[in-house]
Amino acid sequence: xxxxxxMPLRHRDAFTLIELLVVIAIIAVLxxxxxxxxxxxxxxxxxxxxxxxxxxxxxxxxxxxxxxGTFPPGGITEGYCCATQSKTNWAIEILPFIEMxxxxxxxxxxxxxxxxxxxxxxxxxxxxxxCPSDASAGGNVLTKPNSGPGSGLNYMPSSYRAVSGRAxxxxxxxxxxxxEGLALPATYKGAMHTVWAAQGLTPERMSNITDGTSNxxxxxxxxxxxxxxxxxxxxxxYTSYASSSVHPASHTYLNDFARCEAISAQQGLDNxxxxxxxxxxxxxxxxxxxxxxxxxxxxxxxxxxxLSNMATMSGGEVVNIN
Amino acid sequence: MKKLMATVxxxxxxxxxxxxxCGGTTYAPVSGKVTYNDAPLAxxxxxxxxxxxxxxxxxxxxxxxxxxxxxxxxLEASTATPTAGAVPGRHQVRIALPxxxxxxxxxDSDAANAGxxxxxxxxxxxxxxxxxxxxxxxxxxxxxxxxADFSLKGPPLPxxx
Numbered sequence: 001x002x003x004x005x006x007m008p009l010r011h012r013d014a015f016t017l018i019e020l021l022v023v024i025a026i027i028a029v030l031x032x033x034x035x036x037x038x039x040x041x042x043x044x045x046x047x048x049x050x051x052x053x054x055x056x057x058x059x060x061x062x063x064x065x066x067x068x069g070t071f072p073p074g075g076i077t078e079g080y081c082c083a084t085q086s087k088t089n090w091a092i093e094i095l096p097f098i099e100m101x102x103x104x105x106x107x108x109x110x111x112x113x114x115x116x117x118x119x120x121x122x123x124x125x126x127x128x129x130x131c132p133s134d135a136s137a138g139g140n141v142l143t144k145p146n147s148g149p150g151s152g153l154n155y156m157p158s159s160y161r162a163v164s165g166r167a168x169x170x171x172x173x174x175x176x177x178x179x180e181g182l183a184l185p186a187t188y189k190g191a192m193h194t195v196w197a198a199q200g201l202t203p204e205r206m207s208n209i210t211d212g213t214s215n216x217x218x219x220x221x222x223x224x225x226x227x228x229x230x231x232x233x234x235x236x237x238y239t240s241y242a243s244s245s246v247h248p249a250s251h252t253y254l255n256d257f258a259r260c261e262a263i264s265a266q267q268g269l270d271n272x273x274x275x276x277x278x279x280x281x282x283x284x285x286x287x288x289x290x291x292x293x294x295x296x297x298x299x300x301x302x303x304x305x306x307l308s309n310m311a312t313m314s315g316g317e318v319v320n321i322n
Numbered sequence: 323m324k325k326l327m328a329t330v331x332x333x334x335x336x337x338x339x340x341x342x343x344c345g346g347t348t349y350a351p352v353s354g355k356v357t358y359n360d361a362p363l364a365x366x367x368x369x370x371x372x373x374x375x376x377x378x379x380x381x382x383x384x385x386x387x388x389x390x391x392x393x394x395x396x397l398e399a400s401t402a403t404p405t406a407g408a409v410p411g412r413h414q415v416r417i418a419l420p421x422x423x424x425x426x427x428x429x430d431s432d433a434a435n436a437g438x439x440x441x442x443x444x445x446x447x448x449x450x451x452x453x454x455x456x457x458x459x460x461x462x463x464x465x466x467x468x469x470a471d472f473s474l475k476g477p478p479l480p481x482x483x
Contacts, residue, residue: 169369169416169454170367170418170419170421170446170453170454171418171419171420171421171446172421172445172446249369249384249400250371250384250385250400251384251386251400253383254400255402256402263386263400266388266398267367267386267387267388267420268365268367268420269367269420269421300383301372301380301381301382301383302378302379302380303371303372303373303374303378303380304371304384305371305414306378307378
């Protein structure tokens with residue numbers, strides 16, 4: 001009562017501290033609510049653009065099949081590993097089909113990938129090959145890969161890798177991105193494995209995908225928050241830099257090379273399964289291009305056996321990931 | 323007094339929003355023992371892969387461990403931040419011995435088969451029905467377990483294993 005009678009007498013020309021604090025608190029809560037929502041929308045948009053990139057890549061592989069009769073080779077490394085120089089790979093071969101013919105024409109098919117003649121192509125940024133969510137270590141600057149004959153050369157990083165097939169969890173270990181895959185059953189081959197004509201490894205046709213094109217993965221994402229020299233380099237045709245295999249254990253479906261390496265070591269294995277990993281910065285999983293031209297989002301909690309089976313062309317497995 | 327009330331009030335308002343960011347998958351502690359022909363299997367890879375529902379998607383990621391000299395193991399989840407245990411539910415279990423040094427499966431360095439040398443084939447001494455073509459399953463109870471025990475049978479292991 002006393003307050004009301006006093007009011008007309010005392011003129012108030014300022015907020016009290018409490019009022020100010022309450023207003024600030026309310027604004028803080030509202031911002032707190034809003035910011036994650038905005039970030040989620042932005043991430044959703046990035047994820048969609050990433051899926052669109054994969055869609056274009058998938059269609060480019062289809063176009064390659066239409067005009068040349070086969071899917072592009074995952075990579076051409078005619079040897080087991082290490083010192084063997086490479087020729088072309090899938091990401092270079094589909095350049096004409098994503099309207100990058102001018103860059104494709106600069107690639108010298110008669111020289112090795114690591115030759116001076118191919119420096120221009122090695123260093124080109126290709127927008128379609130970079131996922132907007134990719135926050136890999138090092139950023140999108142020229143980087144020297146960790147291993148192989150190109151380890152002293154600069155390559156442009158990217159986000160997507162061909163699916164060369166599947167691997168075992170243990171011995172025999174081998175991967176379809178180089179001759180070591182020959183240690184594995186032929187049914188482990190993926191749609192874009194290494195090509196080595198002398199060993200009978202030739203590019204694949206649609207008709208060889210007996211599991212069905214909608215059940216076979218073509219291209220996936222690999223990005224890592226550390227170890228910049230083990231990320232994806234689209235034009236580095238040597239073994240595992242533009243091509244991965246599904247290793248049927250969850251630690252190889254993480255965007256974290258160092259953590260994968262640590263987990264492999266705790267199982268008594270070296271880091272080679274991690275060099276062929278998949279993973280992205282999208283929350284909860286990754287986008288994949290499928291051989292039928294579609295794009296799917298597959299969560300990180302997927303049954304890795306099922307994902308492995310989806311990586312092969314002809315295992316005869318029943319796969320139904322939704 | 324008023325100031326205190328304002329602080330409490332804003333705290334109450336903010337709490338549910340702050341809490342909603344946390345949470346997620348729970349992993350239950352799992353440990354056990356592996357024997358091979360009734361002897362403890364030391365140094366073995368143990369992988370638990372949650373099978374998930376019809377769509378092939380499980381509640382969490384797979385878990386792994388390596389057995390000690392007594393064949394005992396304690397699972398860790400393959401999450402980005404180290405987390406002990408495995409997600410409750412049905413798992414496919416795979417148990418193998420990591421390949422020997424110097425073979426394609428385990429090289430000391432890439433030099434082992436540099437220059438296109440023929441590759442040395444490593445085979446797993448533990449039968450494929452326990453690893454690559456595993457038929458072993460295990461149901462992880464919601465509270466975890468200390469008795470995830472597996473007794474494997476097969477041909478005798480080569481010496482030194």
